[in-house]
Structures are given as structure tokens and as C-alpha cells.
Amino acid sequence: MIDEKTYEHIDGYLKGTLDEDTRNNFEQRLQSDSELREELEIQKKLYEHFEVHSEEEERLQGVMKSIEDAGKAYHGLHGRRKKLRYFIPVAASIVLLVGYFMFFGSSSSMDSLYAEYSDWDSLPSLTERGTEVNTLQKAADYFSEKSYAEAISALQTHLEKDPENPLALSYLGLSHLEMQNYDEAIKTFDLLQNGTSLDRNKALWYKAMTYLKAKDEANTISTLEHLLEDSNNYKHKEANELLKTLQ
Amino acid sequence: MSAENTNYLYNSLIQGDRKGILAIYKLVYPKVQSFVIRNSGAAEDAEDVFQKTLMQLAVRFRQRNTPFTGSFEAYLYTACLNQWRRILNSEKKWVTKQQDLESLHEYQEISISQTEEKEDEEEKWILYREMFELLSDNCKEVLRLLYKKLPYAKICEILGYSSEVVARQRVFKCRKKLSSLIQKDPRYKHIMAQR
Numbered sequence: 001m002i003d004e005k006t007y008e009h010i011d012g013y014l015k016g017t018l019d020e021d022t023r024n025n026f027e028q029r030l031q032s033d034s035e036l037r038e039e040l041e042i043q044k045k046l047y048e049h050f051e052v053h054s055e056e057e058e059r060l061q062g063v064m065k066s067i068e069d070a071g072k073a074y075h076g077l078h079g080r081r082k083k084l085r086y087f088i089p090v091a092a093s094i095v096l097l098v099g100y101f102m103f104f105g106s107s108s109s110m111d112s113l114y115a116e117y118s119d120w121d122s123l124p125s126l127t128e129r130g131t132e133v134n135t136l137q138k139a140a141d142y143f144s145e146k147s148y149a150e151a152i153s154a155l156q157t158h159l160e161k162d163p164e165n166p167l168a169l170s171y172l173g174l175s176h177l178e179m180q181n182y183d184e185a186i187k188t189f190d191l192l193q194n195g196t197s198l199d200r201n202k203a204l205w206y207k208a209m210t211y212l213k214a215k216d217e218a219n220t221i222s223t224l225e226h227l228l229e230d231s232n233n234y235k236h237k238e239a240n241e242l243l244k245t246l247q
Numbered sequence: 248m249s250a251e252n253t254n255y256l257y258n259s260l261i262q263g264d265r266k267g268i269l270a271i272y273k274l275v276y277p278k279v280q281s282f283v284i285r286n287s288g289a290a291e292d293a294e295d296v297f298q299k300t301l302m303q304l305a306v307r308f309r310q311r312n313t314p315f316t317g318s319f320e321a322y323l324y325t326a327c328l329n330q331w332r333r334i335l336n337s338e339k340k341w342v343t344k345q346q347d348l349e350s351l352h353e354y355q356e357i358s359i360s361q362t363e364e365k366e367d368e369e370e371k372w373i374l375y376r377e378m379f380e381l382l383s384d385n386c387k388e389v390l391r392l393l394y395k396k397l398p399y400a401k402i403c404e405i406l407g408y409s410s411e412v413v414a415r416q417r418v419f420k421c422r423k424k425l426s427s428l429i430q431k432d433p434r435y436k437h438i439m440a441q442r
Binding site: 002004007038039042043045046047049050051054056057059060062063064065067068069070071074077158196198209217232 | 260261262264268271273277278297298301302305309371372375376390394415419422425426429430438
């Protein structure tokens with residue numbers, strides 16, 4: 001039985017941080033314990049993979065998501081939609097909010113709608129994304145501190161080296177949006193939308209949020225309608241509710 | 248199927264192009280479903296087999312990084328059949344009809360010539376990677392951080408755990424779960440037995 005202590009020894013052994021006595025004991029145990037040998041081999045491979053291939057792993061995650069999405073789209077089209085495996089509490093709370101608006105807030109302004117729908121806390125964390133950590137992390141910190149001007153300059157520096165980075169583009173567009181540079185925000189989201197990353201399906205939602213904040217009702221509606229054409233687009237459900245509220 | 252189309256489908260799969268993957272579904276899924284249903288399965292089984300196989304091939308092709316030759320359609324179909332056969336074997340209810348055996352033979356040659364190389368290591372990693380996908384989202388997140396060698400203090404910070412004790416417990420549960428998924432899979436025993 002591999003217990004928590006044993007995992008600590010495995011970690012220490014693989015990282016080379018065990019003291020000599022502990023390491024000798026561990027190696028001795030390895031010779032007689034085949035279960036431990038197997039576990040060590042599994043853990044070793046996992047460490048190697050995630051450390052060495054973090055970028056490949058990130059891309060692979062995107063591919064897996066596309067396969068799931070395509071499957072959902074295909075089976076959806078053929079009349080039998082697989083039951084949704086991942087329940088998204090955020091989506092549920094937004095639906096509740098929309099319900100609340102429909103009952104109590106029929107005259108809700110575009111301002112309050114923007115406040116309710118723009119939820120940038122749920123942006124993907126930059127800290128998990130391998131080599132980009134140092135350069136992008138600073139920008140993300142500025143963003144969460146609402147220091148948007150600093151965020152913008154950090155992101156622009158990053159994008160010079162890595163012009164299609166979808167996260168950097170997302171943060172840049174959203175910083176412009178929060179600074180009310182609406183034209184710049186739309187331009188940035190266009191770049192995101194025309195890129196090849198998986199995050200391109202978020203661009204329409206970001207653009208809709210931009211038009212909403214700019215109180216451009218016509219463009220908000222047409223962007224939402226565009227977003228709704230593909231049920232796999234980001235925030236499809238919310239877009240549908242928001243559109244109904246606006247119309 | 249033209250070589251151009253094969254390239255398109257192959258590239259769509261390895262790059263995660265949703266439109267292209269949808270085209271793969273349209274082209275191959277109906278045949279896989281009818282095979283699975285003829286061989287003691289249900290439509291849900293076919294959906295799982297198909298998705299699992301696509302994921303497996305995405306890992307495999309990306310890892311190998313060599314251009315694809317031959318028919319993508321036939322390759323995927325065969326891989327799905329093998330996958331379903333493996334599941335039935337593990338549940339000991341594989342009953343083959345003569346007709347299916349024949350079609351299987353026809354396709355197997357393609358598949359063997361392209362999968363032999365690096366089989367052992369590759370199959371092992373594919374197995375690990377597939378089992379990883381079966382974990383909860385939270386476990387996946389925790390383990391990614393662990394295996395990138397982030398210190399526990401940092402893991403706490405990123406995931407908002409109140410203490411390192413909490414993080415350690417979570418890590419322990421998740422890696423235990425992953426190991427047991429890997430070791431319970433019949434392919435694992437097979438790989439270990441081949442040594």
C-alpha cells in the first residue's frame with residue numbers, strides 16, 4: 001500500500017532531495033517491493049512529461065477540448081445530446097440573475113447588465129501556463145489590481161515576442177475595454193477571433209461585452225446573434241439570455 | 248478518399264480544429280456505431296469508444312510527429328474497432344461475427360504497419376494520459392501543478408487552499424486515484440507482462 005509518506009519519499013527521490021540515509025533505505029525497499037517500483041515508474045513518467053512538455057500538454061488540452069466540443073456538436077445535431085458532464089455553477093448563477101432581472105428589472109439599463117455579465121475573475125490563470133509565467137504574470141497582476149494602463153504596456157511588450165498569444169490578447173482587449181478604449185478593444189478581440197487558438201471562440205463574447213459597455217445596442221445585439229449561431233461558442237447560454245433581455 | 252482530404256482530417260485532429268473534427272465524426276462515426284451495435288454494444292458505447300479513440304490518436308500522432316500516410320478513415324475505423332474489442336475482451340463478452348472478422352482483417356494490416364514502432368512506451372504513455380483525462384477537473388489542476396514541481400506553498404496560493412495540509416491531502420487523493428485507474432486498466436497488465 002502506497003501511503004502519503006511513501007509518496008513524499010518518491011517525490012524526494014525523483015527530485016534528488018532525500019538525505020543519504022533515507023535514500024539508501026528507499027533504494028533498498030525498491031529492490032524488494034515491486035508495487036513501489038511500479039508506482040515510482042508511473043510517478044517518474046508523469047513528472048517528466050509535465051515538466052518537459054508543458055507547452056505540448058497545454059496544446060493537447062486544447063485538442064481534447066475540441067474533440068469533446070465536436071462530439072457534442074455532432075451528437076447534438078443528430079438529435080441525441082449527451083448529458084452535460086460538467087456543470088458550470090457560474091452559468092447557473094448568471095441564469096438566476098437574468099431571471100431576477102426579468103421579474104424585477106424590466107427597465108434594467110445597459111450599465112447594470114454589463115456589471116452583471118462581465119465576470120473577468122473567471123479568466124484562465126496565467127500562473128499555470130509554463131514558460132509564459134514570468135512575463136504574463138505581471139500583466140495579470142496589474143489587471144486584477146485594476147491598473148489597466150500598466151497591464152496594457154506589459155501586455156504589449158509581451159505580444160511583441162509572442163503576437164498571437166490568446167491569453168495576452170484577451171487580457172489586452174479587456175484592459176482596453178475597462179479603460180473605455182472601445183475601438184482598441186474591438187481591434188484586439190478581432191485579432192483573437194482571427195487567430196487559431198481555442199480561445200478564439202471567446203472573442204465574440206468579449207466583443208459583445210465591449211459593445212454593451214459602450215452602450216452600442218445595435219452592435220451588442222448583432223454580435224450576440226452571431227455568437228448564437230454556434231452552440232459551442234463561449235457563453236452561448238448567457239448570450240441567449242442577455243439577447244432576450246435586450247430585445 | 249483523397250490524400251488532400253486525409254491531410255485535412257489528420258491535421259484537424261492533431262491541431263484540434265473543431266470543424267475538421269466534426270467532419271471526421273460525419274465521415275467515420277456512423278460506421279463505428281453500426282459496428283458497435285452489431286457487436287453487443289449500444290450507441291452510448293460507440294460515442295465513448297469514438298471519443299476515446301480520437302483522444303488516443305491525437306496523443307499518438309502528436310507524439311510521433313511523422314507525416315500520415317494511408318487512409319485516415321480506415322486507420323481511425325480500425326483503431327475504434329480495436330478499442331471496442333479491448334473493452335469487450337476485458338468484460339469477456341467478445342463475440343465476433345464472421346463478416347466483421349473479415350473487415351477487421353482487411354484493415355488490420357494498415358494499422359499494424361503504422362503502430363508497431365515505439366509501441367511499448369507509447370502505449371504506456373497513452374494509457375497514462377487517457378486515465379488522467381478521467382480525473383475530476385480539480386484533480387487534473389492539482390496534479391498539473393504538482394508535476395510541474397511547484398512547491399506546496401505555491402499550489403495553495405494558486406488554488407486558494409487554506410493550508411499546505413489541505414493541499415497535501417488533495418494531492419495524495421488525486422495521485423492515488425490516477426495510479427489506481429492506470430493499474431486497473433487491462434492494458435497496464437498487458438504492458439507489464441510484455442517485459
